Amino acid sequence: MSGWILISAKTLSGIDGKVSMSDLHFFGSSMTPRRYGAVNWVGMGHLYEKEVKRFLKVATQTVAAPVVTTLLFLAIFTLALGRAVETINGIPFSQFLAPGLITMAMAQNAFANTSSSMVISKIQGSIVDVLMPPISAMEMVCAYAMAGVTRGLTVGLVTWFAMSFFVPMEVHHFGYLLFHAIAASLMLALLGLVGGIWADKFDHIAAITNFVVTPFAFLSGTFYSISRLPEPFYSIAFANPFFFMIDGFRYGATGQSDANPLIGLFVLTAANIALWYLAWQMIRRGYKLKA
Amino acid sequence: MSEPVFPLDFSKPRHFTGLNILAIKALSWRLIKGEIAVFKLVLLGPALQSLLFTVVIWLALGDQIPTIGGVPFLAFLTPGLVITAILQRAFETTAFMIVHEKLEGTIADIFGAPMRTGEILTGYVLGALGVSLIVGLPVWIILSPFGGGFPANPVLSIVFLVLGIILLSLLGMLAGQRSRKWDSLSAKEVFILAPALFLSGSFFSVDQLAEPFHTMMLLNPAFHLVNGFRYGMTGYADAPIWISFTVLTISLVVLLIATWRFLDRGYRIKA
Numbered sequence: 221m222s223g224w225i226l227i228s229a230k231t232l233s234g235i236d237g238k239v240s241m242s243d244l245h246f247f248g249s250s251m252t253p254r255r256y257g258a259v260n261w262v263g264m265g266h267l268y269e270k271e272v273k274r275f276l277k278v279a280t281q282t283v284a285a286p287v288v289t290t291l292l293f294l295a296i297f298t299l300a301l302g303r304a305v306e307t308i309n310g311i312p313f314s315q316f317l318a319p320g321l322i323t324m325a326m327a328q329n330a331f332a333n334t335s336s337s338m339v340i341s342k343i344q345g346s347i348v349d350v351l352m353p354p355i356s357a358m359e360m361v362c363a364y365a366m367a368g369v370t371r372g373l374t375v376g377l378v379t380w381f382a383m384s385f386f387v388p389m390e391v392h393h394f395g396y397l398l399f400h401a402i403a404a405s406l407m408l409a410l411l412g413l414v415g416g417i418w419a420d421k422f423d424h425i426a427a428i429t430n431f432v433v434t435p436f437a438f439l440s441g442t443f444y445s446i447s448r449l450p451e452p453f454y455s456i457a458f459a460n461p462f463f464f465m466i467d468g469f470r471y472g473a474t475g476q477s478d479a480n481p482l483i484g485l486f487v488l489t490a491a492n493i494a495l496w497y498l499a500w501q502m503i504r505r506g507y508k509l510k511a
Numbered sequence: 512m513s514e515p516v517f518p519l520d521f522s523k524p525r526h527f528t529g530l531n532i533l534a535i536k537a538l539s540w541r542l543i544k545g546e547i548a549v550f551k552l553v554l555l556g557p558a559l560q561s562l563l564f565t566v567v568i569w570l571a572l573g574d575q576i577p578t579i580g581g582v583p584f585l586a587f588l589t590p591g592l593v594i595t596a597i598l599q600r601a602f603e604t605t606a607f608m609i610v611h612e613k614l615e616g617t618i619a620d621i622f623g624a625p626m627r628t629g630e631i632l633t634g635y636v637l638g639a640l641g642v643s644l645i646v647g648l649p650v651w652i653i654l655s656p657f658g659g660g661f662p663a664n665p666v667l668s669i670v671f672l673v674l675g676i677i678l679l680s681l682l683g684m685l686a687g688q689r690s691r692k693w694d695s696l697s698a699k700e701v702f703i704l705a706p707a708l709f710l711s712g713s714f715f716s717v718d719q720l721a722e723p724f725h726t727m728m729l730l731n732p733a734f735h736l737v738n739g740f741r742y743g744m745t746g747y748a749d750a751p752i753w754i755s756f757t758v759l760t761i762s763l764v765v766l767l768i769a770t771w772r773f774l775d776r777g778y779r780i781k782a
Binding site: 430 | 563566567568572
């Protein structure tokens with residue numbers, strides 16, 4: 221091992237200038253660097269695979285636990301409010317609630333996936349193993365974000381299935397449903413990536429989850445129609461991407477929405493592009509990643 | 512050579528008479544200090560979470576706030592949220608501490624100290640009591656504008672609160688001792704504790720439940736904790752108070768014996 225390092229260091233720095241044949245077998249069959257096309261599919265694919273396996277390995281924690289928690293929410297809120305609030309905008313309360321809770325679960329888990337992965341690899345120092353290989357910043361963002369989306373969609377799908385035993389789950393417009401599921405997961409996965417890069421320890425991530433992600437998810441119309449809100453807050457809701465992802469997903473499921481779902485389409489796309497750009501710039505410049 | 516290095520004389524073994532109060536104090540302070548030093552900002556997490564629940568329900572209800580047994584729904588709800596947050600933290604305090612110390616290996620420092628099993632138990636429970644009250648106070652203060660406010664029967668509220676904290680901290684010790692890893696502890700928390708706490712009638716009146724569920728609810732000790740605490744706070748109870756008190760006393764005795772035996776044998780602690 222040490223011989224390999226010594227020889228490769230000498231060769232790379234060109235101290236001796238010459239490489240003897242006996243040195244060559246240390247490098248395997250080829251001395252030419254490996255060439256990649258425009259996209260390093262191998263590297264990106266493996267990073268994605270590593271990120272997905274990371275949460276699937278502990279699926280009890282990462283999939284089953286959020287599903288149970290979401291079902292609990294459905295039970296307690298239906299029991300607490302079902303009598304007083306029978307319908308919202310013409311649909312039964314539990315059917316109004318279910319899509320919102322699913323979006324919330326998807327969003328929180330997509331966020332947890334990227335943020336925890338980033339913070340853990342930073343603390344343990346294994347982030348070097350991701351920064352060293354020939355993967356560009358764009359490919360890194362893509363792999364992390366897609367793994368976050370995968371976790372979000374997995375949780376969403378299982379929750380949907382579990383809820384269908386208790387609440388009639390309908391699909392009104394599959395296109396909107398799918399778009400908002402992916403856009404919501406992607407937005408939070410990117411937010412998690414940005415948060416994970418920024419955070420120095422777990423407390424910071426816990427603080428973002430407690431004081432940003434959870435309040436936004438709760439107060440963006442999961443549990444009520446935003447037409448309930450008094451004036452300044454009603455207008456503010458329309459500047460809140462969390463509101464559009466919940467509202468749009470609910471439109472896909474029930475056909476009812478507080479805002480025009482087309483607006484949500486644009487707001488979420490814009491938010492995702494902006495966050496993607498931010499994450500890309502952070503990784504490209506090595507903000508809090510490289511010394 | 513004559514100068515002693517330590518101010519204490521270690522040439523003779525130290526003798527403790529009666530209870531080792533020094534050690535109990537040290538152990539419970541350790542829990543409280545650990546919580547405050549490690550978490551800080553996150554100490555306000557439960558308060559924020561409960562506030563979110565309340566605001567969301569308040570907004571969802573709009574102007575059609577129903578009453579349950581003459582108590583407005585939000586005043587009915589807030590005692591349930593307060594005690595749920597406190598009980599959850601009581602469980603987490605002891606369970607997290609034990610798993611953490613097992614994984615770090617520092618649990619030997621506690622079992623190696625001249626403490627009897629009962630003293631270790633007391634130390635943990637008192638520590639959890641302190642932590643839960645520190646966490647619970649902001650929850651109560653934040654939620655008091657929504658209803659409730661000052662308890663109708665303070666003595667009863669405190670009795671049920673303390674009973675609940677002791678029960679949950681004992682449960683936390685059992686769970687912590689059984690868990691070899693963080694994963695298994697959080698599985699217990701998510702799949703057993705959270706359903707028991709959240710489906711305990713903290714958010715709704717059990718009267719509205721259909722029959723098999725209504726009886727199941729009365730078998731859940733967490734329901735009796737919420738019920739008793741709510742009676743103390745608002746004067747309204749879903750079930751007679753003396754039944755709740757009896758159920759809780761029996762649970763307490765059973766749990767005390769179980770925890771004491773587990774701890775005494777060093778189950779999954781001593782090799």
